[in-house]
Amino acid sequence: MSATVLRPSQRVGAPPDFAATLQVHALRVVPQAVDTLQVNITRRCNQVCRHCHVDASPARDEMMSPTTMQACLDVLARHDAMRALDVTGGAPELHPQFEWFVARAHALGKRVMVRHNLTVQLDGDPRSGVSKSHLPEFFARHGVGVICSLPYHQAGLTDAQRGAGVFAKSLEALRRLNAVGYGREGSGLLLHLVYNPVGPYLPPPQAALEADYRRELGRRYGIVFNRLYTITNMPVNRFRQHLEKSGQYARYLEKLATAFNPAAAAAVMCRTLISVGWDGAVYDCDFNQMAGLVARDREGRVLRVEDFDLSRVLGREIRFDAHCFGCAAGAGSSCGGATT
Amino acid sequence: MGDYYDPDDLKKFGAIGQHAKTLAEAFFRYYGEATGADGALTRREKALIALALAHAQRCPYCIDAYTTACLEAGASPEQMMEAVHVAAAMQAGITLVHAVQMHNHLEKLVV
Numbered sequence: 113m114s115a116t117v118l119r120p121s122q123r124v125g126a127p128p129d130f131a132a133t134l135q136v137h138a139l140r141v142v143p144q145a146v147d148t149l150q151v152n153i154t155r156r157c158n159q160v161c162r163h164c165h166v167d168a169s170p171a172r173d174e175m176m177s178p179t180t181m182q183a184c185l186d187v188l189a190r191h192d193a194m195r196a197l198d199v200t201g202g203a204p205e206l207h208p209q210f211e212w213f214v215a216r217a218h219a220l221g222k223r224v225m226v227r228h229n230l231t232v233q234l235d236g237d238p239r240s241g242v243s244k245s246h247l248p249e250f251f252a253r254h255g256v257g258v259i260c261s262l263p264y265h266q267a268g269l270t271d272a273q274r275g276a277g278v279f280a281k282s283l284e285a286l287r288r289l290n291a292v293g294y295g296r297e298g299s300g301l302l303l304h305l306v307y308n309p310v311g312p313y314l315p316p317p318q319a320a321l322e323a324d325y326r327r328e329l330g331r332r333y334g335i336v337f338n339r340l341y342t343i344t345n346m347p348v349n350r351f352r353q354h355l356e357k358s359g360q361y362a363r364y365l366e367k368l369a370t371a372f373n374p375a376a377a378a379a380v381m382c383r384t385l386i387s388v389g390w391d392g393a394v395y396d397c398d399f400n401q402m403a404g405l406v407a408r409d410r411e412g413r414v415l416r417v418e419d420f421d422l423s424r425v426l427g428r429e430i431r432f433d434a435h436c437f438g439c440a441a442g443a444g445s446s447c448g449g450a451t452t
Numbered sequence: 453m454g455d456y457y458d459p460d461d462l463k464k465f466g467a468i469g470q471h472a473k474t475l476a477e478a479f480f481r482y483y484g485e486a487t488g489a490d491g492a493l494t495r496r497e498k499a500l501i502a503l504a505l506a507h508a509q510r511c512p513y514c515i516d517a518y519t520t521a522c523l524e525a526g527a528s529p530e531q532m533m534e535a536v537h538v539a540a541a542m543q544a545g546i547t548l549v550h551a552v553q554m555h556n557h558l559e560k561l562v563v
Contacts, residue, residue: 266528309523316526320494324526 127362128369130436137374141383143426146191148385150198150447151176151184152398153210155390157202158235161274163308165348165402168202170238176390180417181213184388187420189220198385198447200227200398205244206237218254225257227447230285231278245288252292257302259341259447260286265328269310286335295336304339306449312355312364314371314442315342318450341449344368346399346438368437376444379451382430392417396430398447399438405431462513496525503532504539 134141153176157168188194197217204210204226217224228247236243251258260282264270267279286303290296295303305325309315322340329335345351347364355361382396386407394415395401407415409424444451469476487498499521506514522532 264528266530268529311523313520314524316496316524320496321526 127434128365128437130432130434130440133369133372133437133440134377134432137372137377139374139377141377141380141430141432143428143430144383146194146384146386146422146425148196148198149184149188149194150200150385150387150398151181152200152202152387152389152401153181153204153213154202154207156206156239157229158206158232158238159203159229159274159278161350162354163273163310163345163351165346165351165399166202167349167402172202174202174390175207176209176392178209180388180390180392181209183392183418183420185213185216185220187417188217188222190420191422194222196223196225198225198227203229203232205232205247206239211250214250214254214256218256223257224254225259226251228258228260230260230262230282231274233285233288234281248288248292248294251289252294252301255300257304258289258294259304259306260289260337261308262286262305262325263308263310265325273308273310283333283335286329286337287333290334290336295338302339303337304341305337306341306343308343309345312345312360312367314367315344315445315450317443318342339449341447342443342445343447343449344438344441344445346435348399348402348435365434365437368441371441372437373440373442373444373452375452376442377440379444379446380436380439381446381448381451382439385447386425388417394420394425396428399435400431400433403433403435405433407431457512459513459516462517494525496522496527499525500527500531500535504535507536508539508543 152166155166155168155172155174156170157164157166157172158170160169184197188197199210199214201207205228207213214224214226228251232244233247234245236245250256261274262270262282263273270279270282271277286295289303292301293299294301307315307321307325315321318340321342325337325340329337347355347361347368352361355364382400385397387395387398387401389395389401393401394407394417395405396407400407407425407428409415410427410429413424415425415428439445439451466476466480468479487502489495491498493501499518502514503518503522506518519532522535
């Protein structure tokens with residue numbers, strides 16, 4: 113009976129409506145800038161995680177074309193204020209042009225981040241068998257900020273979500289990143305870890321959990337890192353299906369809605385980021401992308417990276433759905449962790 | 453029996469104020485302050501204490517709620533299980549320490 117559960121005003125009712133909740137709190141969430149271009153270049157992954165909002169797996173075939181990748185690079189080149197490229201997937205390293213894409217963006221002077229699942233270093237490409245063991249050196253050479261999934265600092269919860277043996281492989285991959293300087297003070301090579309709950313509950317406070325990770329990973333395994341990001345699980349795709357199958361979907365949505373935090377809602381990442389899908393379509397975020405909520409300009413035209421126009425992008429209305437409660441619950445959640 | 457301990461009933465807890473609003477409000481305020489925030493004890497330590505007590509008092513609502521609360525406070529399953537062992541050991545100890553009373557009385561009775 114946590115304090116949240118005990119809230120006397122809580123009522124059983126209709127599914128929560130995010131846009132209506134913003135209105136109740138007199139909040140208007142609109143695009144402010146595009147600091148970060150997040151690009152999802154493939155839905156293929158060497159893993160099949162239970163909570164994955166992308167439904168990524170080795171069986172997926174979606175790959176961004178080199179032409180669309182070039183269009184993303186052109187957009188970055190044309191917009192100085194768009195300082196960061198955030199490359200995600202699937203496991204983006206499985207895209208055949210991944211390294212070219214990263215190297216080109218780095219050459220443009222952009223801050224490049226890669227959402228790295230760690231195990232791809234050891235597993236390689238699950239379809240072709242091509243090794244990816246060179247990734248730490250590649251990342252270091254291009255100054256890539258590596259953002260690595262590690263849902264807990266112990267094996268049990270990590271393997272429950274990401275598959276048997278994933279924790280041990282993740283530790284080995286982290287050791288290899290540390291060996292080339294990642295996470296070490298003064299190296300300039302940033303290694304951030306990502307915690308996400310291993311079920312339908314909210315993340316712990318980020319700072320306290322970061323201290324736990326630092327102590328446990330350091331003491332037990334000698335691993336160092338820079339920051340821990342706590343990210344809430346979004347009820348989209350595979351995680352939603354799991355919740356529906358286990359009869360927990362409505363309860364999880366209610367939990368997120370009950371934990372609505374106006375300060376977190378005012379700080380959602382879709383104000384300053386856009387997401388590009390493998391086919392070039394633009395979305396407010398990777399979650400909207402996976403929910404199929406393509407971004408449209410004021411005239412209702414679908415926004416695409418090939419004919420990118422900043423004023424049309426900034427003029428769009430952000431599309432909201434029930435999963436948006438995930439970014440506004442508790443301490444807030446974004447691709448950069450808690451927001452409050 | 454199917455109507456006892458329905459998980460959805462926990463949502464109705466607020467309704468205890470129906471016939472005693474002021475007392476319920478005072479309780480919920482006190483409860484929230486005592487359990488829901490960092491103080492001299494962290495929220496995680498408080499959640500582990502509450503989880504242990506939930507087991508000792510055998511409250512299924514509280515076991516579900518504080519299993520979640522412990523995870524949301526960053527506790528590990530090992531810490532949660534140890535907390536339950538503390539409750540179990542305390543309960544065993546509480547039972548056994550009463551044997552002293554039994555011994556005292558035995559000594560009086562047996563000549």
